[in-house]
Amino acid sequence: MKQGDLVIYEEQIEKIEKALCRLIKDSQAKCVLLVDKDGHLITRQGFTQSLDTTALAALLAGSFASTREIARLVGEPEFSVLFHQGKKDHIHITLVGERTILAVIFDDRTTIGMVRLYAKEASENLERIFSTVNRQHHQAEDQNRIDSDSEFSTSLENRLDDIFSDQS
Amino acid sequence: MASINYAFKEISCKIVFYGPGLSGKTTNLQYVHQKIPPQTRGDLISLATDQDRTLYFDFLPVDIGRIYGFSTKFQLYTVPGQVYYNATRKLVLRGVDGLVFVADSQKCKMDENIESFQNLAENLSEYGYNVDKIPLVFQYNKRDLPDISSVEELEKTLNPKRLPYFEAVATKGMSVFDTLKCISKLVLDQAKRKQLFPEREIKVSEAEKVSAGLDLSQMPQPEPMKATVSSSTAVENSTPQTVTTIPKKEREPLSEEMTPKETQQEKRLEIELDVGEITEEEKVKMDQTSFRESSTIISWSAGKSDKKTKSKGFFLLHIFNKLFKR
Known part of the structure; x- marks a missing residue:
């Protein structure tokens, strides 16, 4: 059940974003967010400037987590697709692999069928990319080092003192 | 667990405030939200009941800036403290990097503190x-109230391993930041121990561009084509699945007129496709709304241009594309 840290490298993010761009183009969605199940935003594409994507990522992960528990209670391992229908905008959420969630936000210019079809295709594509990420993570573990403990601590303490203070 | 994005040079850690109901977890977040510079934090999101009791979680993202070249972000969560909400409380713990146990110092709340801590270990x-x-x-909260347990009692009961503790009054902000600084440092020290921060500088070329939003250069360019199409609303009954199976690459420009037979029951809808010329009104519409495929600008010559009919128009387009392909 316990999973390690999620690590994304530059070459993977390029592939991921290419896949997301294609999904937007094909499905005619407004924007796409890729979120990990812990609520961290991995990346997003499309028109997200007006959205608080950090909060959206946390809420999407929360929504997916509660739905997973509902699934478990009714005897399903997981509901792999979620759909929220609004008056103007709708959200289609798909599970990608074991630990990421793909959320597609779209409006009436496209259809749920279109989004569903291309989201499934993108999800399979992303799953392949993520399996590469995991492999590379293990290979890269030995390469990452920090030389100076004191430099790190000083840098960190200064930042924390600057931000977490009672002066409003 | 922490999320590390080498492309955007970001590390994101999750800190959860745990503890019994009404111990002050949400108050801690509210104080942090109120006091830290607005540019370093996002909005405080509370999924609470009508009585302001946390139902699922409170969420506050905090960006503490660059550490070792990495933009470091904390996501602060609280859990619902009430025993009844254990199912949702457990979900918030997923992927946690650090914990603050907010205990209620009042003597009468000691049992609840113990129960909550045991529940934390179980979850x-x-x-x-x-x-x-x-x-x-x-964090031993509510130190300003009368009839509270001594710190020794609390330490003996809850913290036999002598982990860091703080005496706090969250409503007044006392020790709120001290607690947060301590847990932040512990979390990042652990991230460092786990070698999440790299020694070498990692090249980032596209990250900034990509984070700005969709790369429009990859979108299809408008194609010159003009067609007048007349059809009926009967097409609306076509299933979306049929439409979605048409790959865009195989679509051909509409170049001829097509007029299916009209029945008495069918309401006719005229659509004029004029992709080559985009009116000012349409340009404004495109700016106001978000991306739409540039090869499908539709101006309506009959019928109301409400969302439902626009949607019908797109269905029609796909159907006609399919027909012409054949």
Whole structure:
């Protein structure tokens, strides 16, 4: 059940974003967010400037987590697709692999069928990319080092003192 | 667990405030939200009941800036403290990097503190985490109230391992930041121990461009084509699945007129496709709304241009594309 840290490298993010761009183009969605199940935003594409994507990522992960528990209670391992229908905008959420969630936000210019079809295709594509990420993570573990403990601590303490203070 | 994005040079850690109901977890977040510079934090999101009791979680993202070249972000969560909400409480713990146990110092609340701490250990173990291995600090809250347990009693009961603790009054902000600084440091120290921060500088070329939004250069360019199409609303009954199976690459420009037979029951709808010329009104519409495929600008010559009919128009387009392909 316990999973390690999620690590994304530059070459993977390029592939991921290419896949997301294609999904937007094909499905005619407004924007796409890729979120990990812990609520961290991995990346997003499309028109997200007006959205608080950090909060959206946390809420999407929360929504997916509660739905997973509902699934478990009714005897399903997981509901792999979620759909929220609004008056103007709708959200289609798909599970990608074991630990990421793909959320597609779209409006009436496209259809749920279109989004569903291309989201499934993108999800399979992303799953392949993520399996590469995991492999590379293990290979890269030995390469990452920090030389100076004191430099790190000083840098960190200064930042924390600057931000977490009672002066409003 | 922490999320590390080498492309955007970001590290994101999750800190959860745990504790019994009404111990002051949400108050801690509210104080942090109120006091830290607005540019370093996002909005405080509370999923609460009508009586302001946390139903699922409170969420506050905090960006502490660059550490070792990495933009470092904390996501602060609280859990619902009430025993009844254990199912949702457990979900918030998923992927936790650090914990603050907010205990209520009042003597009458000691049993609730113990029960909540045991519940924390149980819930963590369900995710395969060990409470002894996750950074944890204690906050003994409500020190300003009468009839409170002494720190020694609280330490003996809740914190036999002598982890860091703080005496706090969250409503007044006392020790709120001290607690947060301590847990932040513990979490990042652990991230450093786990070698999440790299020694070498990692090249980032596209990150900034990509984060700005969709790369429009990859979108299809408008194609010159003009056609007048007349059809009926009967097409609306076509299933979306049929439409979605048409790959865009295979679509051909509409170049001829097509007029299906009209029946008495069918309401006719005229659509004029004029992709080559985009009116000012349409340009404004495109700016106001978000991306739409540039090869399908539709101006309506009959019928109301409400969303439903626009949607019908797109269905028609796909159907006609399919027909012409054949």
